[in-house]
Amino acid sequence: MSATRPDMIERAKALAPRFAKRADAAEEARRLPAESVREMLEAGLARILMPPRFGGYALDFETWCDVILELSKADASHGWCASLIIHHAHLVAQFPEAAQQAVWADGPDVAIAASFAPRAQATRVDGGYRVSGQNSNFASGLDRSTWVMLGAMIDQPAPEWVFFMIPPGDYTVRDTWFTAGMRGTGSNTIVTDNVFVPAERMLRLVDMRLGQGPGGAVHDIATLRTPFYFYAPICFAAPVLGAAQGAYAHFREGAKTRRAVDGSLVAEKTSTQVGMARAAADLDAAELLLRRATRASQAPQADWPALLARSIRDFARVSELTLAAIDALMGLSGTAGFAASHPVQRAWRDIHFAASHISLNTETNYSHFGRMELGLPRDSKRPFF
Numbered sequence: 001m002s003a004t005r006p007d008m009i010e011r012a013k014a015l016a017p018r019f020a021k022r023a024d025a026a027e028e029a030r031r032l033p034a035e036s037v038r039e040m041l042e043a044g045l046a047r048i049l050m051p052p053r054f055g056g057y058a059l060d061f062e063t064w065c066d067v068i069l070e071l072s073k074a075d076a077s078h079g080w081c082a083s084l085i086i087h088h089a090h091l092v093a094q095f096p097e098a099a100q101q102a103v104w105a106d107g108p109d110v111a112i113a114a115s116f117a118p119r120a121q122a123t124r125v126d127g128g129y130r131v132s133g134q135n136s137n138f139a140s141g142l143d144r145s146t147w148v149m150l151g152a153m154i155d156q157p158a159p160e161w162v163f164f165m166i167p168p169g170d171y172t173v174r175d176t177w178f179t180a181g182m183r184g185t186g187s188n189t190i191v192t193d194n195v196f197v198p199a200e201r202m203l204r205l206v207d208m209r210l211g212q213g214p215g216g217a218v219h220d221i222a223t224l225r226t227p228f229y230f231y232a233p234i235c236f237a238a239p240v241l242g243a244a245q246g247a248y249a250h251f252r253e254g255a256k257t258r259r260a261v262d263g264s265l266v267a268e269k270t271s272t273q274v275g276m277a278r279a280a281a282d283l284d285a286a287e288l289l290l291r292r293a294t295r296a297s298q299a300p301q302a303d304w305p306a307l308l309a310r311s312i313r314d315f316a317r318v319s320e321l322t323l324a325a326i327d328a329l330m331g332l333s334g335t336a337g338f339a340a341s342h343p344v345q346r347a348w349r350d351i352h353f354a355a356s357h358i359s360l361n362t363e364t365n366y367s368h369f370g371r372m373e374l375g376l377p378r379d380s381k382r383p384f385f
Contacts, residue, residue: 012070020074026184049090055108072242076350077184088112094213098200114149181353233315247347309372316365
């Protein structure tokens, strides 16, 4: 099988209306409907960045962004989990070849959850590691996934942040996802108890940061040799922006016929027109920045340090612009916008929650850009940069 960028965009557009209809159910259940995940996998989302050797399409980061913008217009939680399905398959392809063979032994359409923070502890033993962790949380889509990717600290000979691939049956799920936003993502907690993980199912953070994972030597695919922060924030910025674009479209259509308490058309008010213009401009600016970032790693490697710093900055700016736009739309919606059934208020809650992801943090991202501009070395306390 193969697919092109237009193919994947059309598949996403076909899925979006179904996901929109299930948004309420996902929020109520605090997880995605099983049929939504099945449809994501049947549409080939996991294959977008996956190597052809295992059934993937080996497409580019902008295709990933395109697909998630379309899906997130329908519902942020669906878009977020779809983005992770794409992202995590790309990361698996950077593990040693034996890990890839194990994860994709039965085919490429596998949903994988992950908890990156090194909450688990790992001890070296013969042939691999013993891994234990009770609080490896924020693993979105965990209840609808099979394998998990778990961040951990190896305790010897020196502490090191690594990631392990752990199969079904070697971990349990603790239900901890009680939130005001992004409820449909089901971002629960992974629990491991002295699980044995073979050495070939481990990936070092430093190798992922530099784009030097073992998988990059197995597959002749540029995206597998790309430093981590060129692409990781796409996973979260795209659902945030897409959800705001969807909220804008909903507000625009509703405002055409909505009347104020005095009976006048809301669309005729200058304040509405000006507010919409400003929100639309912010969303357009955010998309331009995000799309430029998706293409940045295609430049010569000599330009990567400066382009990486710029992209890290721009991911944070995308978040800021999107927050400004959704806040404006919520303000223009008035009290009606706070109705439990109103899509704009859900998007508002979801976007504020999702934009707090560490990869979009303005202080850390802007600081890195500023350091590079001023000729300072990177901050060693920022391991992903």
